[in-house]
Amino acid sequence: MAGAPLEVLKRVPLLADLDRRELQQVAKLFKERSFPPGETVMKEGLGGAAFFVIESGEAIVSIGGNERRRLGPGDYFGEIALIDEGARTATVTAATELACYGLTLWEFGPVVRENGEIGWKLLQALAAKFRDVAQDA
Amino acid sequence: MKDVVPLVKARDEAIFGSKAVGLGEASREGLSLPPGVALSGSIVEAVASGEQRAIDKVMKAVRSLERPLAVRSSAVDEDGAQASFAGQHLTLLNVASDAGLTSALREIWWSANSDSAITYRQRVGLFTRPSVAVVIQSLLDPQVAGVMFTRNPISGVDERVIEASWGLGEAVVAGQVIPDHFRVSRSGDVLERTAGAKTIAIRTLPEGGTVEEKVAPELVERLCLDDDQLDELNRLADRCEEVYGPARDIEWAFRAGKLYLLQCRAVTRAGS
Numbered sequence: 001m002a003g004a005p006l007e008v009l010k011r012v013p014l015l016a017d018l019d020r021r022e023l024q025q026v027a028k029l030f031k032e033r034s035f036p037p038g039e040t041v042m043k044e045g046l047g048g049a050a051f052f053v054i055e056s057g058e059a060i061v062s063i064g065g066n067e068r069r070r071l072g073p074g075d076y077f078g079e080i081a082l083i084d085e086g087a088r089t090a091t092v093t094a095a096t097e098l099a100c101y102g103l104t105l106w107e108f109g110p111v112v113r114e115n116g117e118i119g120w121k122l123l124q125a126l127a128a129k130f131r132d133v134a135q136d137a
Numbered sequence: 138m139k140d141v142v143p144l145v146k147a148r149d150e151a152i153f154g155s156k157a158v159g160l161g162e163a164s165r166e167g168l169s170l171p172p173g174v175a176l177s178g179s180i181v182e183a184v185a186s187g188e189q190r191a192i193d194k195v196m197k198a199v200r201s202l203e204r205p206l207a208v209r210s211s212a213v214d215e216d217g218a219q220a221s222f223a224g225q226h227l228t229l230l231n232v233a234s235d236a237g238l239t240s241a242l243r244e245i246w247w248s249a250n251s252d253s254a255i256t257y258r259q260r261v262g263l264f265t266r267p268s269v270a271v272v273i274q275s276l277l278d279p280q281v282a283g284v285m286f287t288r289n290p291i292s293g294v295d296e297r298v299i300e301a302s303w304g305l306g307e308a309v310v311a312g313q314v315i316p317d318h319f320r321v322s323r324s325g326d327v328l329e330r331t332a333g334a335k336t337i338a339i340r341t342l343p344e345g346g347t348v349e350e351k352v353a354p355e356l357v358e359r360l361c362l363d364d365d366q367l368d369e370l371n372r373l374a375d376r377c378e379e380v381y382g383p384a385r386d387i388e389w390a391f392r393a394g395k396l397y398l399l400q401c402r403a404v405t406r407a408g409s
Contacts, residue, residue, distance in 0.1 A: 002188040031185045033247050047256035088252065104250045106266045 004030035004053070004101035011074035012053045014125065017117045026111055026118075030101040035094040041077075044091045048081025050102040057098035063090045070095065079122065082108045140180035140191075141198040144272070147175035154178070154211030154270035159381065159401055166380045168373075168398050171207075173274030174198050176242075178213060181271050184239060185246035195242070196235050199273055205231040205341055207276040208241040209400075212249055213268040226254065226269065230307065231276055233345035238273070245271055277397060278341050279390035281361045282306030283316055287374040287385045290404050296328060297321040297374050301361050303352055304338030306388055306399065313337060313349070317360050321371050332358045369396045377401050 004027045009015045015023060033052070035041050041059060042048070059071045068090065071077060081088050082105045103111065112119050139146075147153040147161035157175035164170055176195065183191035199206065210226035227248035229241040248254060249267040258264050283301035290298065300316040302308045309316045315333035322328055335357055337349045362370070370389065373396060377385045381401055388400040 002183075002186040028186070031246070032187060032243060042252055046252045047259055049250050049252045049255035102247070105255070 003028040004032070004055075008055045008101060009053065012076055013074075014076060014118060014121045015053075017121070018115065022115060022117075026115070029107045029111065030103050033100050033102045035098040035100070037094055037096050037098075039094045039098075041092040041094055041098065041100075042088050042090075044089065045087050048078060048086075048088050048105065050104045051078040051082055051108050052076060052100040052102045055099040055101060058095040059098055060093045060095050061090050062093070078102075079108070080126070083112075083122070083126075140177040141194060142175050144170065144173045144175055144274075151213060152177045152270065154213045154268075154272075155402070156209065156211035156400065157270055157272045158211075160272060160398075162380060163377075163398055163401060166376070168376060168380070169396065170398055171274040171277055172202055173272055174202070175211065176271040176273065178268030178270045181242055181246055181269050185243045192239055195238070195273075199238065202273065203275040205233045205276045205345065206238065207274050208232050208238065208245060209272045209274075210245045210249060211270040211272050213270060228307075230305065231341040231345050231347050233343070237345050242271060245269060276341060277390050277392045277399075279305065279392045279397075281366070282388075282390035282399075283309045285370055285374060285387045285389060286404060287378050287387065288383060288404070289320070290384075290386070295323060297323070297371055299362070299367065299370055300333075302333065302335045302338065303356060303361055304340050304350070305347065306390055307347070308335075308337060308339045308349075310388070313339070317362065319362065319367060321367050323371075323375075325368055325371050327364060327367055330360055332360050334358060335361065366391060366396070373398060 006023055006027055009023055009027055015026065018026065044063060053076045054071055054073050056073055061068045061071060077092055112122060144160050145164040147157040150158045153175040160170055180191050180195065184195060207230050209228045212226055227245045229244065232238050232241045246269050249269040281301055281303060283299065283306050286298040289296050299319040299321065300309050302314045302316045308314045314335045314337060317333045318331040320329040335352050338352050339347050340350050342348050373389060377387055384404045386402050386404045390397050390399055
């Protein structure tokens, strides 16, 4: 099947509650993208074009040049700039060979609008991020 | 609608993009081009999505092309009068294998859907979903290549401006060398010959990709074009202006004594 393998997407908390048919529909929209170690996947301040889930490898998230956390298989990133159409809030760099599946902004909005479960999970994830920021402040 | 056609049949910019249609026009007019095919934006997206039928269709279409291949984006709204997408969308040279071609098409699709491309689109008021058509051609391994403006892009004077270097023209396009600089009048008189410092040449690798090769010291500052070649380039400029109109920005290459047109577009920079 074209798009992302279901077993990769099932590991993503955002998509975990979709039934098989819904997941198949969303999976078809993803496209494979890989990055060599050291490559900047997205840069803080730039506009956002895509949302990614990690199939394999590790990525470093940094803000203002300071490493904040590391991401691995099943993690996702890049959703915030697609939600508010603002700039990227962090820089993501491939720490190892990084295999991802990406969904561009042209598909991300419609997918979220059509799937309440994904929208709700996104809200929960954003709330968690907001709490992290509030605690750090 | 056909998604993959030989360059000579690429006629619709809305399907194959301006680069492919421009090369198609050149081919129909009898200009010498490396053989190639044009892919529609929809088949490129299908290949990027991993659809096997689309991948098979592309591989069948390129079977007769001599490898390695040059794979270039021909986005539907790029190279237009309003905005230049030069540098935003990827070109991949020296693609040797079928797997390499699939991966190249995916990378090109992503280059038009990257953060920087989208930011650029927002900035120039083209915030629409990009359609990324592609041109696939046999990659020449030229002795000399470069760019030519059919009218001086800085002064606007009616003269040819030619920049040339050893090997693939990407060394000139990407500013990796100080190229030889020539000015030629419309009637063919050479007005200026200035040798550059051509310290590297970009060459193809057998396994795919390219390499920067050091140029032999005696060739670094030796002019890489003679007067006969400048005359041929001047005639190519004439033909391109006849076919496409005035003020063209041309990429060209000499291989085995023969001049090839690689690309021809309207000048979009200062002075145009």
